[in-house]
Amino acid sequence: MSAEFTGPPWATDWTKLAAEYRDALPTRVRDLIIDAVTELKTSRHPYRDDHLDTAKISIEPARSTEPRGAHILYFDYGHGWLRYTFTHRTADPQIVIERIFWQ
Template identity: 80%
Template sequence: MTEDLTGPPWATDWTKSAAEYRDSLPTTVRDQIIDAVTELKCSRHPYRDDHLDTAKVNIEPVRSTQPRGAHLLYFDRGRGWLRYVFTPRVAEPQIVIETLFWQ
């Protein structure tokens, strides 16, 4: 089923707490987050790292036993990460960013 999806760019939404935390960070960090999420939105599949600029971002599943579950997207050389899930609906596939962290 996931091969029949509409394709990138994927719709993206943020949970309220992740969006509030993102908005509280310095501008340079927010710009890096925007770049990282743009890489993810434009990837062929949000759970695979092919066609991603791995110098900027990398992804991995939160639990190896759930490869289609939540994933982590690392950015800023691993100083920050965000946890997201991908909902592969046929009409409008969507990435939901649940948690954001930056140190």
């Protein structure tokens, strides 16, 4: 019997710089980020956009040559994005948000 990934919701962590930037944004934008991350955390797989509300967010690899590497999640109709990785661990898979930007 092979070990299987635990399912959503996925654990999420933020780098210090990403968390500081997020916390400095206006409340309205932080709420958009929370909605986008919640959508990502509850998705079946954090690197695919199936079963996501693509009217709110979209996902793509940061580099097309590394489809299992870092990904970009766009939110607020492309006005903001965050870069994240998904650590494939059987016992405790985790999304790590490395960088965030909003304009």
